[in-house]
Structures are given as C-alpha cells and as structure tokens.
Amino acid sequence: MSAATTNLPAPHDPAHPPIGLYLRIYVYLLVLLAVTVGAAYVHLGPLNIVVALVIASIKAWLVVMNFMHLRDSPRLNWIVAAGSFLWLVILIVGLLMDYVTRSPGV
Amino acid sequence: MPTQTAPLSATPTDGAESDEPVAHHFDTLQQQQEAVTLGMWVFLATEIMFFGGAFATYTVYRREHSAAFHAASRELDLVLGGVNTLVLLTSSLTMAFAVAAAGARKKGLTVLMLAATMVLGAAFLGIKGVEYHHKYEHHLLPAFGLPFEWHDHAQAGGAKLFFSLYLGMTGLHALHMVIGIALMGIFAVRVWRSVDVGHRRQGTEVLGLYWHFVDVVWIYLFPLLYLIDRS
C-alpha cells in the first residue's frame, strides 16, 4: 500500500543464489587482506593510513554490495547506507576542525 | 499498487512466530519484506554512528599521540589478528551461503551454514580471548586496576590510551559478535523446526545483514589497530 514500493527490482532471485559470485568476492577479500598486511610493512609515511583505509573501504564495499545485497536493494537502502556514512564523516570532520586549528595565541 | 485490502483476519501479533508470513499491519509480503529490510538498514545506520563515536575518538587521539600509537600498535599480535580477520571473512561467506540456502528452501543446508557461521564466530572470540590473555600477561590491559607497564616510560600515557581504545573498540565489537551468535543460535533452531524454510528467508537475510555489518566493522578495526606501522 505504500506509494514507494512499485517498480523496484526484486531482490536477487532466491531460487538461483550467486554462489560463484560469493566465492569470487571471498577470494578478492582474502587477496585484499594480504595486500593490506603487506602494505603495512612498506614505509609510506603518512600515506600508510590512506592506503590502509582505501583497502579497507574496498573490502567493505565488496561485502556491502554483494553479501549484503545492497546492489539489488531499493534506492532508499542506498540512501540510508550512504547517509549514515556521511554523518560519521560530519562527526569526524567537525572534531578535526577543532583539533587542527587549535593554536597558541588565538 | 495494492488498494483496498483488509487482512484483519490475520493474527495481530504473530507474524514472526507463526508460519503465516504477512503480519496483520502489512498488506503484502513485498511491503513487509521491504519494511523489515529497511528497518535493519536503519538499525545498521545507528550502529555505524555507535561505532563512529569510538572511531572519532580514535582519530583524534591517533593524531595527538601518533608516536605512542605507532609503537603500541606493534605490540598487537599480527598473526592472531590476521587469522581472526580470515576467520571472520570466512564466516561472512558461510552466512551468505546460509541466506542463499534459505532462499533455495534447503533447510538442512541453511542450518548447516548457520552452524558453520556460529562456529567461526566462536573461533574468532576464542582467538580474541587468547589475545586479551596475552595482553594481560604482558601487563598491557589497562582495566580493572591491573598493572600497566610500557617499556618506554615516556610514552606510557599515549600507549595506555591506545590499549584502552583497543580494548574498548574490540570489546564492543566482540559484544556484537556474542549477540549475533546468540541470535543465530535461536534462529537456527527456528529454521530447523519450520515447515517451510522459505518463510525464514527474510529472517536469515536480516540476520545476515547484521553479521556482515559486524564483519565490516572489523575490516576497519583491523588495519586501524594492528597495522598502524609495521615498517
């Protein structure tokens, strides 16, 4: 009865689960795990954290898109997922706004 | 779009208990499924903000105490941490299989995959326990008034903050795992008893969302805590 429920793609076809896809994603995740551990041993200075976070975000993206089926979900669920992430960014940016501009004399 | 409907004959409360798949206040199965999935995603949004407060704290302190954090991070056991990541990723795979099995109405396989997920989750917690015990033995567990010793006396404060955050964040994560395993145990029994496992597909899916989310949190925790600086 909701006005918003029409014309949405059905969730992935339950009769034919994408087992192959899951296995492939799993392999990707393991490879990325190895890469992130390896990257930690390379001295990149401040870039270490960037690399680690990028790899973690790719892993998270793979899990969210495939295991959590966000790929096949209604747009609303995308908005919720993206929105919560955005709010976390607001929190962290707001905090850092204070910490990076704290300086003596002002 | 459904229009005039009045399915008031449905039992008012028991959508989840009985095998009647549509609760009284929903008009269609699709509406119910969308509502339940949306509800879970909204809940996960709150979870992101919940862990987010801890991640924000971590961000600020890592910036303020970077040397101590670098040194303290090296004290974490990378082998155990890595194995644990592997275990958790594998449990996510078995969870995805469980959802797929329920969708394909294979009861035995669903229960088997749920059980495998629970075993892997328990293994994760076991390894975590071993790690905590090591930290306890090395006097790196800054809780309950236990002695805390840091080889570099000058950085003891920052290191203690790191281990406090380590304990707090992995502890919160472990708590979520415990809750997940408990829910899964209850749910596995229900699946086993159900006449048509297809009616449990929705529940398995939602449980899976939760479990994968816990996995995603760890995907971030692992590099932030264990891999700050190994070079």
Place this chain on the structure above:
Amino acid sequence: MDNAEFQLFPDAASTVASRVDALFLFMTALTIFFTVAIAGAILYLGIRYRRGANVNRAQYSPPLWLELSWLLTPVPVVIFVFIWSSQLFLEMQRPPKDAMEIRVVAKQWMWKLQHPSGRREIDELHVPTGRAVRMTMISEDVIHSFYVPAFRIKQDVLPGRYTTTWFEADTPGTYHLFCAEYCGTNHSRMKGRVVVQTPSEYEEWLGGGRRDQSPVVAGAALYEQFRCGSCHAQTVTPLRAPPLEGIYGRSVKLANGATVTADDSYLRESITRPAAKVVAGFQPIMPVFEGQISEEGLSDLLAYLKSLGTADGVTADGSGGAAEGGSREGAKP
C-alpha cells in the same frame, strides 16, 4: 556592587565591556522588534479573523515572493551580527603583546593566582587600570571556568593544558569572580573578588604584604633541583637534549615531521610527558615528571624558561609577550 540593591544591568569595568554591551543591546532591540511584531500580528489577525467576524475571507494563494522574502530576510541580519561579534571575539581572544601575565591555578574549590612579581593571592585578584592583563590558567583537577562578569570575560580552565584570556580594566572597584563551570560540591562557593586599582594603588599594594619569591627565581631553583641543566645545555657534548635558551615562542620541528610552537602548553607537556612530541634529532630519553612537580612549580619553570629569552629576542621579565610562532628553525644541534 557591595550593597544589596536591585540591579538590572551589570557593572562594566573593562575596555571590552561596553562593546559587548553594545552588541547585546542591538540584539535586544532586534528581539523586541521581532517579538512585538509577531505578537502584534497574532493579536491583530486573531481579533480580525475570529470566528463569526464578518470580514473578507476570499481565497488567497500565498505568493512565492513572500515565502522567499521570509527565507532571505534573516540572512543579511545574521551575517551582519556574525561579523560584528566575531571581530570583537577575536580581539577578546588575542592578548596584546605587552600584557602583564598573571598565572592562575584552579583547584576544587579555590583560585590561586600569582603576579609577575611573585606575589600570590587566593580567591582575590588585584589588577591595575589601564594595563592589559593576560591570565594563563590551568587546573589541578576538574574543569573550572574563570569568569568576571564586570569584564565580560570567561574562559574554561582545563586540567593538563593551559588556556588564556585577557582583559584591560578601566574602572576601579571591587567585582565578582566566579567559577562558571560546574566543578563539584562547592562549586557555588568557588568565587572571589577582583579588585581594580589605579596603577599607583596597585604598585603600593604590590609592595606591601608578604614577599613571595618571584616565579623566575623559583623556577630557576626547580631547574637546579631537577638537574635539568645536565642535559639541556649547549655546553653538553654530544648534545643530549635541545638547549632551552630562547625556546619560548619558537617553532619547533618534531621527530614525526610536524611543527609546533613552543608555547606554555607544549613546554608543559614536554616536561610532564616528554615523549609525546620529541624534537627532531633527539631521542626520547628524558624522564617523565608527571605528578612530580606541582602546577605552581610547572608554572614557575615556564616563567624561568621564558626568562631565558623569547622568540622575539626580548628577554621577558615575567610579563612576556604573546606566543608568536617565529619563522626560525627549531632547536637543532
């Protein structure tokens, strides 16, 4: 203000007070204007369109320009007051270079204050008119807040980090000093007086009373006592620690590549937790003094370090200038 007479508006005794009041009165006028306008509109519409009144109730479609004007009206007003207030605020945050420095240590539930000459006071502060006074404040326990309503200034006093505020008193008299941040059981007893005197009265007051050791002298004694000089001296070879001559107010390059200004908080941290921010080129070998030196002692040590010269090359006499990050490189060997 010592009498119990009814008051509607606070005393004003500092140079910024009247400027804050001007902004306040402007905002009050704004508030009255809008409140009266809204209340008047409600009254007028309420009476005119009461049920049963025979008035024009023809259909009316709100025009878009009306909504947009409501949307946009507040914007210039808030930007105007924002600029006004922020300029004033930044002035209130930046002490003049020649400000006299008073060091404050707050604890549950008292204010301990020390003048540049060394004279100490508790829960009472004497200041001269016509001279900028910078308060450098730290707490021994919880968060407090230094508040003098007649000066329109307030600043939280934190444990573990210095905060500053400043004022220039302009009217002699006695004024309230409060702790404004809730700090425990006797929070409402953590108050005192600020006595504003003419410069000559102040000098006289400073000369009288008991003689306290000046912070520079006390700091030098502590410097000896803890044998700081055994490492922190240019005569030591090989150099084990950064020399401290002229350190105050300088930019210091750290081992992790960052740069900080050697202000009060940085120097204090480097004494209590030396490894937190190590100067580039040195090893973190200094022992931790956390908990071994009182806040007053730390304050004295900083006064001594400051007396060793500032980044501007001016030897501070305890009334040192504001920390201005100099462009000179840090204390590299």
Place this chain on the structure above:
Amino acid sequence: MSDPHGATVSPSTSTSPQPSSPPGVVTVTRPAVRDPVNYLNVDYSWKSWLLTVDHKRIGILYLLSITFFFVIGGAAAVAFRLELMTPKADLFESETYNKLFTMHGVVMIFFFLIPSIPAVLGNFLVPLMVGARDMAFPKLNLASWYLFMIGGLTAVWTMLIGGVDTGWTFYTPYSSTYSNTYVMATAVAVFITGFSSILTGLNIIVTVHKLRAPGMHWFRMPLFIWSHYAASLIMILGTPVLAVTILLVAIERGLGIGIFDPKLGGDPILFQHLFWFYSHPAVYIMILPSFGVISEIIAAFSRNRVFGYRFVAFASLGIAVLGFLVWGHHMFVSGQSAYAGMVFSILSLLIAVPSAIKVFNWTATLYRGRLRFDTPLLYALGFIGLFTIGGLTGLFLALLAIDVHVHDTYFIVAHFHYIMVGGAVMGYLGGLHYWWPKMTGRLYPEGWARLSAILVFVGFNLTFFPQFVLGYLGMPRRYHIYPPEWQTLNVMSSAGASILGVAYLFPITYLIWSLKFGPRASANPWDATGLEWQVPSPPTTHNFAVTPHVTEDAYAYPDSALVGDAH
C-alpha cells in the same frame, strides 16, 4: 465511521501473567459496557496492557510513565527554586542542591522531554495519520517502552540510594574521576533509555516510508508526520553517539579504562564534542515534534491550510540537518579552537532561517481564517510567542562575543527553558488537549483548560524572564549561593515557578476527571481534517476497518481561504 468489527481480536494470547506492573495503568478508562468496542475496552486485563503491541496502548503507557517522571523532575525544580529564594545555603546543603539540579536535568531531558511528544502523541498518531494499522514493528515498539521503563526506574533508583551530582551533562573528568556519587548507574540508565529512543525513531521512519496509505504521498502528509520524521532522523543518527560516549565514561569510571583522562593525555574536550554531537540535536528531538503539533492545531482552529506547507515541511528537515552541524556552540569558552568556534557560530546563526520560516508561516496561517480560541489554540499561540523569544535569544548565544559573557549563566538557563518548556512542553500540552478526545473518547472541561493554559503562560514568563536579566548580570548556573543583590530577581523567578507548578497540576486533575465525567467525544469533535479524525473516538485496535484512500492534500478545509502553495 464507528464500525467496530474486526477489532475484536485480543492482542495477547496465553502467556503467564506478569507479576508486577506500573501503578495506575488500569485507571486509564472504564467506558460503560454499552460502548462500541475500541482499543481501550477491548480487554481490561493487566496482561493485555503489559503485552500489548497496539501502538495506541503503547502511547498510553508512555503517557502514564512520562507523567510520572515529569512529576519527579518538577518536584526537584520546586525544591531548588525554594532554596534559591535566599542567597545563602539554608534549605539544602550543596551536595543536596547539586543532586537536585542533576536529577531535574536528567529526568526532564531523558525521561520526559525526549520521549514526550514522539513516544506519546507520535506513537498514538503516526500510524493513524498515515493510514496504517500499526507501527512497522509493533514488538520493537513495546520493547522500546520496556527499555524506557528499565532506564527510568534505574535512574529513580539511583536517586533513592544517593543520587548523582554531575549535572545532566556528565562532563569529564568530574564525572569519570572526581564525583563520589552514582555516576555509573545513572550512565547505564541513560544508555538504556537511549536505545528506547532509537527504536521509536526507527519505527517512525520505517512506518512513514513503508506504511502510508494509498494516495498518501509525501506532500499530502500532515506536517506532524514531517516533523516526527525529521526528529526520528536525529534519534537514529545522534543517540548512538551519546550511547557510546556515555559507555566510554562508564568504562573509564567502572573498569579503569582511561579514555578522556587528562593524566594520560586524554582530552576532556573530546568528551564535550561527542556529548554535544548528540545533545544539541537532542534539543531538536524535543522541539521538532512540537512544531508538528503546532502546525496541526493552528490549521484546525483557523480552518485554514497551513501557509507555505512545503516550506514548513522542508524547514523541519533543514533544522534536523543543520542541527547536526552546530554542536560546537556549546563550547565557545571550553578551550576549543577559536576558528572552529567561528564556523560553529555562523552555522548556528543560520538555524534562524528555517525557524523564522516556521514562525512566519504559522502566523500567516491565521490570515483570513475562522479562529476559534479553544485551549489547543491558546497553547499554540503561546508557543509561537515563547518560541520566538527563545529562538531570538538563541542568536545571542550563537554570537561568540556575547556568549563569552553569558555562557553557563542563567541567561542560557532562561533561553533553553523558553525553548524546552515554552516550546516543547506547551506544544505537548496543546497536542494532548487537541487529541485527548481521540485518545480517550472524552472531552475535557474547556473553561478549566483555558484558565490553565493562560496560567501556564503567565507563570512561565514570570519564572524564566527574570533569569535572562540574572544571566546578563552574571549569575552562573548551578549556583545556590549567590550575591545578595540578585535576590529580588530570584524571588520573582521562584514566585513564577509556584504559579507554573500549580498551573501544571490543573490539567493533570481535570484530564483524569474527564475520563469518568467528561462528555463523550464524537469521532471528530473539532471538525478537523486528517485520517485520525475519520475513525471512531477512541479508535478500534486496528484503526481502519478498510484501508483509506487518500485523495486530498492535508488540511483541505472546505472553507479554507488559503489555497495552493508557494511552489
């Protein structure tokens, strides 16, 4: 629309009876036997209340619980207003005084204001207004009430065994290290209640998205729904941050894990950031639902479409989003960076824009209306006036230069009471009167109600206006020993508080009275639009025998002078 069929199924089946229950639950109403079956008389057993999943019954459970907490919080306020009549500590010692204002703050904010409108009126009305038979997750809804009660009773218990003295803000390191009172237990209570709030918000969001009746598209929804939706966004995005922050304080205190401890190099200001990231938006959890109530009342009693409907709707969302970007204005003198302070200052000032839109549009809704000055409208008009003052004095506090002087003084106490009491509580009382016939099937006595509405307005202003003056004079908050020259203003404030206290007792009395003696209410006693007025008073358990079809915009009064919208 008094069709009783279909609502005869008891919501509970056969489970063992509950051993205990909150006092007064069954006193809600006992309509005569001849009444048609409705959600109240369908089953009188304790079990049917304590295990109910009916959103309306859960709303009633919340109504009773928050009234209980309101009385506790109010009693604390009465006690310390008495103490404040003299500049010395004569009635209470400092320990007691500190516990009293903490208790007042904790109870009123976490156990009264935050659940007030969303959990009582929101629970009751959101499904009715969107044309649904219940909330999306009825069992979670009940769970949220139980969590609320567990948290609330834990808080009351800590007060009975000794209390807590940190202030409702729990600032570290006082709360984590120095206070000798029951901080842990109170933190746990607040933590648990936070989850109750999250579940309520989650339920409202999913209900609004997925359970709207056919034809009820977004721009046909009543503004009550818009504002609850906006408030729910804050509940789900903000509350978890408070939860984890409180948890960090609790583990610091209880387990000795140092997170904010300055002795380790931890930063107490970080706690303030995290705390206010929730607690500033939390103010909008209190006020946004009130906005929704005011929109409904003004439309109904001027028989007009709400002026600028879309602008009012989007203003709610705008306030919810902007509300998350301004938390640092609580920390201008905390030692936060001055530049961060300036950013927070301008963002805070910008909240004036959506707030002004609302006030202007409500006022304009009266234009060419047919005004009937019944109690709900009196509350609503009082709300507009008080909210205007509260909002404009908020601008003072957003201005850095003024805030340095008035931060942590009575000025700020006065300001937030104008918003929370003058705003949220007035809205709550107005809404309670407006929907009382729907909730109980009875009419309240109009004369008494108007009198008490006027008394609340007068008492409120007398209590809190002098506090603006006190604040600018420099009286710090949380002081009970103050300079004698401020006694006159404090006595005025206390005198006003006594009027306010009595004025609050009026509705409690006559509303209970009306349950037994009030005239029966028809389905639509105000002749208002909205789906909730198309079902019987009180409604049946499943609200709608037939799912309604919505074909009109909200507030489509046949004789409305205001038409269309400015789009």
